[in-house]
Each structure stands twice: as structure tokens, then as C-alpha cells.
Amino acid sequence: MQLNQVKAIITGGASGLGHAVAQHLVANGGHVALFDVNEEKGQAAAQALSGRFFRTDVTSEEGVAANVNAAKEALGGLNVVINCAGILGAGRVLGKEGPMALGTFASTVMVNLVGSFNVAKAGASLMQHNEAGEDGERGVIINTASVAAYEGQIGQAAYSASKGGVVGMTLPMARELSRFGIRVATIAPGIFWTPMVDGMPPQVQESLSASIPFPSRLGKPEEFASTVAFILGNRYINGETIRLDGAVRLQPK
Ligand SMILES: NC(=O)c1ccc[n+]([C@@H]2O[C@H](COP(=O)([O-])OP(=O)(O)OC[C@H]3O[C@@H](n4cnc5c(N)ncnc54)[C@H](O)[C@@H]3O)[C@@H](O)[C@H]2O)c1
Secondary structure: OOHHHEEEEEEEEOOOOHHHHHHHHHOOOOOOEEEEEHHHHHHHHHOOOOOOEOOOOOHHHHHHHHHHHHHHHHHHHOOOEOOOOOOOOOOOOEEOEOOOHHOOOOOOOHHHHHHHHHHHHHHHHOOOOOOOOHHHOOEEEEEEOHHHHOOOOOOHHHHHHHHHHHHHHHHHHHHHHHOOOOEEEEEEEOOEHHHHHOOOOOHHHHHHHOOOOOOOEOOOOOHHHHHHHHHHHHOOOOEEEEEEEOOOOOOOO
């Protein structure tokens, strides 16, 4: 898919990786609708990009369905869904104050996994009716997992479970949606410099950078965005999760 033909919903588009994707797509002639719970940042980001903002909680089935429809109207079509909304949900299974509250585990899985599924299915439901492009392509769904899907650290049981689920649903979804010409791919980022990481203590950030073999620094959101663009442009990528991590392999802690 050519970037200037892209009409994309980007969840988590108010911040970090999602925002970088929105910037990249718009800079290349695409049109974007940002879905986020952060109204202030979302409105500002959308305005700066001449895009649209829809206050959306990705865990709401009704809210997502309504806003996906509204976004398609506003964009004059929909052919790309990019799931970047996510939360850390950090915490030990057996913490100092007792076992992790089930709500912590469940809400992490709700936002990161169930939310991604929710937006993907609502998007696919509309994109299946698109006019077929080259090779019969009608749309692309890109999810964001994490390397924590594979080697989660202590304190990441909930986060890793949610991201492992995102990796797991990628192939069956790609297989199922292939009859509509809708591709599904996932990116599993290592450690990127975004507000999510910005909030961590400096010593944690330094040790994270030092743990990355090459280049020994945090990933840049633009590097994530250019990977999204690569997936959009290369029709043969389907059903796969791509690690984007400078060869980092997370240690237990
Ligand atoms: N930054 C990293 O190092 C890193 C590494 C691996 C994976 N990821 C994943 O990449 C994605 C983007 O992360 P980021 O670093 O840009 O984080 P970020 O915190 O900068 O952005 C996440 C955005 O998601 C939004 N959001 C949270 N809950 C939501 C909900 N229920 N509905 C709609 N929007 C919601 C937030 O408001 C925020 O704008 C996340 O899924 C994250 O797990 C990030």
C-alpha cells in the first residue's frame, strides 16, 4: 500500500510510538484518525497533523465500533488500523503488600490484548468491504506487542501475558482475514524512548540502554514508525511478528 493512500486509525496516537506513526504517515501524504483516552494530548496532536481525534477507550466494544465508523466517515475511507494503545501494568505476582490484585492483571490484559482485538475486529469489519487493490489487498492491521512477550522480566507477568496474546492472535487473524485481502502483522519493540519510558527512574533508563547490544541506546519512535511504513509498503509481510530491538534480550530483572 502506498503511504499517500493510507487512511488510518491509530490507537494510542496521542503519545509515543503511535504519535510517531501518525507523524510519519501524514508526512508521506496519509490521513489519520487518532484514538486515545488522553483527550488533551490527542486533540493537540490531531490538530498539529490536520488529522482527527476521537476520544476512545479501546476496551469499550460499543465506543470503539462507533468511533471506527465515525473515523471512516471523517477520513473518507479506512484501510489501515494500527494498535499502539497500551499500559505497563507493572507489578509482582507476590508483591510487598501481598498478591497482585486481580484487577491489575485483568486491566492490563484488557487494554493491551482485548483492546487490540477490539479495534482490529471493528476495523476489519469495515475494511472487508473496501474495493480490492493490487493483489486483492483491502486493508492492513498492525499491532504492537513487546519483546516482553518472549522474555518478560520480574514484575511483567501481566504485561508479558497481554503482549504474548497479541503475538499469538497475529497468525490466526492473518489466516482468517486473508480471504478479504486484509493483512495482519505485529511489531515487538525493545526499549523505545517514549513517555512510557521517560517516567522510569534514570538508573533504570541507563541500565536499559547499556543492555542493548547495538546500537546501544533506546529506540527512536521514528524507527518504529518507519517499520510500520515498511510493513504497509511490503504486501508479502503477513501473519508475522517482527522484533525491533537492537538485539536486546531482556534479563530476569
Ligand atoms: N516504549 C517502549 O519501550 C515500548 C516497548 C515495547 C512495547 N511498547 C508498546 O508500544 C505501545 C505504545 O507505547 P508508548 O511507549 O508509545 O507509550 P505511551 O504511554 O507514550 O503511549 C500510549 C498511549 O496509549 C494511550 N492509552 C492507554 N490506555 C488506553 C485505552 N484504554 N484506550 C485508548 N488509549 C489508551 C495513552 O493515553 C497513551 O497516549 C504500547 O502498546 C506499549 O506497550 C512500548
